[in-house]
Amino acid sequence: MSIERIKMMLGSLPTHVALIGLCLVWLVPTIGLLITSFRPFQDINQSGWWTAFAPRKEVGQDVYEKYLAPYYGPDGKAVEGVDLFDPELIGQFRRSIALTVFLREQMEAGKVQLEEMPDVQEMTDLLAYLRRVSGVESAASRPRFTPDNYIDAVMGYRGRASYTTDCAAGEQALDLNCNISDLMNPRGMGRAFVNSLLVAIPCTILPILFAAFAGYAFSWLHFPGRMGLFALLVGLQIVPLQMTLIPISRAYAQMGLNGTFLGIWLFHTGFGLPYAIYLMRNFIGSLPREIFESAYLDGMSHWTVFYKLALPLSVPALASLAIFQFLWIWNDLLVALVFLGGQRPVLTYQISNMVSSLGAGWHLLTAAAFVSMALPMIVFFSLQRFFVRGMLAGAVKG
């Protein structure tokens, strides 16, 4: 290897290091979320995702000895009528909050007088210890990774264990049937995924189709008021969407469109159109004029020119527009919340509902986040090249 090449490599080294560093900074939270989403929720509550591969510690014994052993004794039987190592009793406590409540009740009933309560983390460790020694379950018996979070999120499971354990025990909640129909449970991400598709696909196709028509008309048809109308459309982009929520919601209420897919299709189409028309007009207008003239000389009507020439030639613009519109609809919460709400929950709405106000259930959130991310990721990676072209659209003629 020549000295020049080594020098060149050394010269570009800082750039590469900086780039790799940046990528890591951006990737680490996502990777953390991904790993977390596959861990059993008990583990999630006890330790961070970076310990996922580390040997599991048998935690909690010190906490027990510090707070409870003086009262309940080393075997948990010192207080009359209570056996802290009884699997039946401990089996009821799936979350540490339940154990906290139990201890409070004990104190109120005058059975023990703890000098101080364990804090939140200690309580978690304590429960883990009790469950272990009582033989309910132990950390070692749990798998390190499990798809349970995904199953629970997709099925909309809200219980204390997991969908699979409940179903195996035959104790499923009222709204679950433990069969394939649970995929469409209105509280689950599965149904929400379908709803999101039902919203996003028409809301992407409709405005782009109309915009292609309009873009062609604005560029190649001569009609009075063309420029005025176009200027008006461009100007309409200024109207903030939030401003129209109330009037349109009222109008929809009178027409019975609230909570229907038709309503949200119309709304997104309307708000997608100005920008879509603007972009399509600029793209179709920048196609070489002579191609169209040649087509007219060849005897094509405007309609033929549109679908034989304008449409195939504007595929790059159509694709990039479709990608952006699709992603915006897919990630939209506001409009879906206002016009669909809980009647036909979409992914964003479902995710926001997944966590209770006390923060319980956030292990479901990790899985739900990846369910909702999956499609945009596929769209992005399969249509990457159009992304780049779309961002360049207008910058260079092409």
Added chain:
Amino acid sequence: MASVKYEHVTKRWGNVVGVNDLSIDIADKEFVVYVGPSGCGKSTALRLLAGLESITEGKIYIGDRTVNDVKPKDRDIAMVFQSYALYPHMSVYENMAFGLRQRKTSKSEIDRRVREAANILGIEKLLDRKPGQLSGGQRQRVAIGRAIVREPNVFLMDEPLSNLDAKLRVQARAEISKLHQRLETTFIYVTHDQVEAMTMGTRIMVIKSGVKQQIDTPQNLYQYPVNLFVAGFIGSPAMNFMDAKLVERGDKVAVDCRDFMLDVPEGKAAVYRRHLGEDVILGIRPEDTHDADYCPAGINKSLVEVRVDVTELLGREVVVHLTSDNIQFQGIFDPRTNARVGNTMAVAFNMDSMHIFDKQTELAIR
């Protein structure tokens, strides 16, 4: 096969005049070139004929038919555009067949015509390619092929060679001329390049600011330009112009250019005697300006002493920029010339080929 006629055709966009009161008669099978500087309205004149622009005033006939209100596709014309305007997403074959399909021509007929045109142009092997995979010259052939398959009555070409490199352009020029002879159809060709016009056209229309200046054969245009503009536009390097006055010297008529005085040849004296004392412009082409030492025999020469400013050796000839006190002009000299920058030398004008224009009207005085 058809003749074309413009009758007092005017095109205006608001106050902007594209073509002003244009009248031309183009016979069947002619090759007419519209030539002029950019923005002169030559393309507009062609587009009016194609129906891509509407006519403001006047009438255009193709054959015996007024086509003012006939749609482009029904005018029986085919056009080749400067950018070729090929359909980028279709193969060469599709590009050529497309217009015919729109006209519901039978499949076998389309195939026959496309293959025949491809054969004429030597692009049989490219039929399955997309325009993006072709070179500039090949694209240009496809564009012409697309026009040929239509078998139109009139071929319109709007600067079809402008996007080719110089060498290819010369070759394509000859090919288009051959095509014209072979197809025996009326060709109308627009260009800003006077060399293209001179080499290809059977007749040339010079146009400026939307106004027709002269329409004539290449020889006549070169030898008898009607005005200063045509004289300056046709020929390269451009004709030399000098402010002058017609005066009498002895019994001869002479042109007084301030720095020197040139005698008008006997044969032409009678015409100019009527304009004695008038301010005129003398036009003389660089190719009629010779080194006195290497002057062709048998010309009516007039000698002057001038200084050499710049010499440009082109091999076959030397372009020499010359200057005297008030006048600068160019000459094309024999390569053996002794002209050296800064030297003073004798230059001979071939006065048989001089042109004299009225200074006010800029029209040729003949």
